[in-house]
Amino acid sequence: MTSADNNAEVFFVNRKSMLDSIAEIIIAGLIASWLCRLIRIPDLIGFLLIGILFGPWVLGMLNPSFTALSGELRSAALIVILLRAGFELRKDTLRKVGRQALLLSLIPPVFEAAAVATICFFITDLSISEGIMLGIILSAVSPAAVVPQMISFRSENRGTTKGIPTLVLAASSLNNILVLIIFSVLMPFLAGNELLGTSGIVSIPVSVVTGMAAGILIGMLLVKIFDHFNPRATRRVLLIIAVAVVFLRLEKEIAQWVPFAALLAVMTLGYYILNKRENYAHEISQKLAKIWVLAEMILFTLVGAEVNPEVALRIGLTGLIIIGGGLLIRSAMTYICLSGSNLTSREKWFIVISYIPKATVQxxxxxxxxxxxxxxxxxxxxxxxxLSIIATAPLGAIAMKIAGEHWLSKDAA
Known part of the structure; x- marks a missing residue:
């Protein structure tokens, strides 16, 4: 057998092994999804448990070459969910909820992160920098739980007169983007690799401006391309996803010269297309919802595969205290941010509940x-x-659905 034949055989075996892992995840994921719906908990809990079971700590069924791609696959899942969020943000509704959305995206996560870091300092062996790191990670809201539910409430015209679903969508998406920006800026400092200087602090607002500008400029270009060539919706989606991937690559390439928030650019791109060509946006959003079925399955399975069950069990009660303390402070600050608005007490509590689930960003x-x-x-x-995903995603998603159905008025279409 020639060297070329040997290389071809090795390539085929490696490729087959990766495909085997994907096939196993899909089959197990579909079964888990069915079981989760029977007991009325979010599918992502089933996917997480499959990841833990298939991961190296238990059965070791996933091919290492597949798990090595987990970082890129997590980024792909974030692209899909933030595009979906962007395609739901209407300009007129954003004007109505702008002040509240900005407050909700800034104040509650900052206080939650501070609370988590403080609790960690007193009840764990984590260093101060590790406590801050955990606080930042936990201060994000789950778009995987929030976005589909808010889209559903909007389609049912629940709370739409006051723009409540759009307020939650906008605030949670901005919350997550700001968390991701701060995390990327502070991570080298918190990991002990370098010091955080003035340039690091200044880079946060600069990255926001450049991200929004890039999203708008590329959005203008894509609208012109779609108008001129009128490609099918599937081709539009492929082009938009490719552009989003380029944004992520660009963020890394120009980081030493210009701060750039790639994920904000992704969401702004969706926002621009929706407000300029609504018919395109609806078709693209429907296609993205189908892509998310696979993206969600792979994302949470891979995260579960990285969890050491022994560590998870050991941190159990302490972890719940950390998560609960952070959520308590976050909920209080969320309610305070809504004071002075035209929302009823029940509508405010609905928004508080909507910020409980944690999943995608974590x-x-x-x-x-x-x-x-x-x-x-x-x-x-x-x-x-x-643990924050397992504890808050099912309870938060169920509470959000029930609260929305009972506390949000069903408005005329």
Whole structure:
């Protein structure tokens, strides 16, 4: 057998092994999804448990070449969910809820992160920097739970007169983007690799401006292309996803010269297309919803695969105290931010509940400290991040659905 034949055989085996892992995840994921719906909990809990079961700590069924791609696959899942959020943000409704959305995206997550870091200082062995890192990770809201539910309430015209679904969508999306920007800026400092200087602080607002500008400019270009060539919706989606991937690549390439918030550019792109060509946006949004079925399955399975069950069990009660303390402070600040609005008490409590679920962002960045430092503290951070998903995603999603159905008025179409 020639060297070329050997190489071809090795390539085929490796490729087959990766495909086997994907096939196993899909089959197990579909079964888990069916079981989760029977007992009325979010599908992502089933996917997480499959990841833990299939991961290296239990059965070791996933091919290493597949799990090595987890960072890129998590980024792809974030692209899909933020595009979906962008395609639901209407300009007129944003004007109506702008002040509240800005307050909700800034104040509650900052206080939650501070509360988590403080609790960690007193009841865990985590260093101050690790506590801050965990606080930042936990201060994000789950778009995987919030976005589909708000889209559903909007289609049912629940709370639409006051723009409540759009307020939650806008505030949660901005919250997550700001968390991701702050995390990316502070991560090298918190990991002990470099000091945070004035340039690091200044880079946060600069990255917001450049991200929004890029989203608008590319959005203008894509609208012109769509108008001129009128491609099918599937081709539009493929082009938009490709552009979003380029944004992420660009963020890394120009980081040393110009701060750039790629994920904000992604969401702004969706926002621009919706407000300029609504017919395009609806078709693209429907296609993205179908893509999310697979993206969600792979994202949460891969996160589950990185969890060490022994560490997760050991941190159990302590982790719940950390998560609960942070949520308590966050909920109080959320309600305070809504004071002075025209919302009823029940509508305010609905928004408070909507900010309980944690999933997508915790899944996307919870494993980053472990990848960078491989420390015991980083293992605890990942375990608490996953515990926050398991504890808050099902309860928060169920509470949000029930509260919305009972506390949001059904407005005329």
């Amino acid at each position: 899944a996307a960045i919870g494993a980053v400290p472990l990848a960078m430092t491989h420390s015991a503290g980083a293992e605890i951070i990942l375990a608490v991040a996953v």
